[in-house]
Amino acid sequence: MRAESLIDLILLFFSYAFMGWCIEVTLKAFQFHRFINRGFLTGPWLPIYGSGAVLITVVIKGLSPLEFSVGTTFAVSFLLCGFLEYMTSYVLEKRFHARWWDYSRKPMNLHGRVWIGNLLLFGLGGVLIVDLINPLLLRLFSQMSPVLREVLSLSLSAVFIADYVMSHFVLKLVKTGIESSEADDTEAIGKEVRLLLRDRSVFHRRFAEAYPEVIYKTERIARRMEEIRAETERLRQEAEERVAQMRQEVAENLEPTGSVKNTIIEKQDALIGLLYREEDASPEMQELKREVESKKALLQKRRARFPGL
Numbered sequence: 001m002r003a004e005s006l007i008d009l010i011l012l013f014f015s016y017a018f019m020g021w022c023i024e025v026t027l028k029a030f031q032f033h034r035f036i037n038r039g040f041l042t043g044p045w046l047p048i049y050g051s052g053a054v055l056i057t058v059v060i061k062g063l064s065p066l067e068f069s070v071g072t073t074f075a076v077s078f079l080l081c082g083f084l085e086y087m088t089s090y091v092l093e094k095r096f097h098a099r100w101w102d103y104s105r106k107p108m109n110l111h112g113r114v115w116i117g118n119l120l121l122f123g124l125g126g127v128l129i130v131d132l133i134n135p136l137l138l139r140l141f142s143q144m145s146p147v148l149r150e151v152l153s154l155s156l157s158a159v160f161i162a163d164y165v166m167s168h169f170v171l172k173l174v175k176t177g178i179e180s181s182e183a184d185d186t187e188a189i190g191k192e193v194r195l196l197l198r199d200r201s202v203f204h205r206r207f208a209e210a211y212p213e214v215i216y217k218t219e220r221i222a223r224r225m226e227e228i229r230a231e232t233e234r235l236r237q238e239a240e241e242r243v244a245q246m247r248q249e250v251a252e253n254l255e256p257t258g259s260v261k262n263t264i265i266e267k268q269d270a271l272i273g274l275l276y277r278e279e280d281a282s283p284e285m286q287e288l289k290r291e292v293e294s295k296k297a298l299l300q301k302r303r304a305r306f307p308g309l
Contacts (some may be wrong), residue, residue, distance in 0.1 A: 010153040011055060012134070013050035014160070034170055040171065041163045048088055052081045057134060077126020084117045089113040100113045123305025138270055265296075 011018050022037040025045060039046045056077050063072065090113065104112035141149060272289070 007149050007153045013054050014156045016053035017045035017050030042169050043163045055080050060130050073127050073130050074123040078123035081122035082114050086113045089231040
């Protein structure tokens with residue numbers, strides 16, 4: 001890759017990282033009615049946006065000799081940015097014990113890390129990046145002198161690295177606060193983290209407000225949630241067993257006495273059929289069998305004459 005191409009990619013990264021920051025800040029301003037400096041870094045950039053745009057640019061450029069269409073761009077953006085968002089969420093959660101965004105209540109989501117709405121926007125955004133925004137930005141970069149472009153990319157990179165190092169220490173402090181917390185729910189841990197960062201530098205305080213909806217997770221919370229799920233399942237099973245028992249009791253109480261008698265007679269007949277064998281029966285058993293048959297015949301005649309009996 002030529003140096004000019006690498007510098008263009010660096011400048012594209014920072015351009016889209018800044019655009020993403022502006023989008024996030026605007027959306028949160030509408031949601032919370034105040035300015036929130038979004039992101040893990042203090043500067044006005046969100047690396048996930050810049051990384052996604054650069055990935056799309058590189059992959060589409062690599063595929064252009066083979067196939068180049070709006071559909072291809074949409075599909076590549078859909079998949080690449082979805083994978084990037086999923087892995088970013090997964091790595092940050094495992095590393096810092098917190099989920100910075102959660103789409104569990106959204107339709108067609110994958111483990112709460114990505115959802116179909118964002119994926120469609122990623123696809124559309126990729127088409128805009130490749131067909132509209134990239135040509136404008138690259139034309140703007142080409143109008144700069146090579147020295148200016150190089151100085152600008154190096155300066156932004158240096159500031160970005162310094163920002164990352166400083167923000168990394170803030171995140172480590174947050175992680176320590178989460179791990180040392182005795183609370184067993186995410187809201188209580190969030191309060192402790194905000195108190196931990198409140199009396200520190202402006203960089204620490206900024207991070208405490210950057211993610212109002214963050215969900216903190218610890219082993220203690222995981223165990224507590226598992227206990228709650230187990231208790232809920234136990235109560236559900238007990239309720240189902242109680243309802244089944246009540247239904248059986250109601251059915252038994254509502255069954256007519258005549259029906260109960262008929263059932264008893266049928267069961268007795270079945271039992272006699274299993275136990276009685278003519279060749280082995282004693283005279284007394286044969287006599288009892290004839291009397292039972294006689295009474296059954298009498299009962300059937302009465303039912304025929306009086307159906308309501």
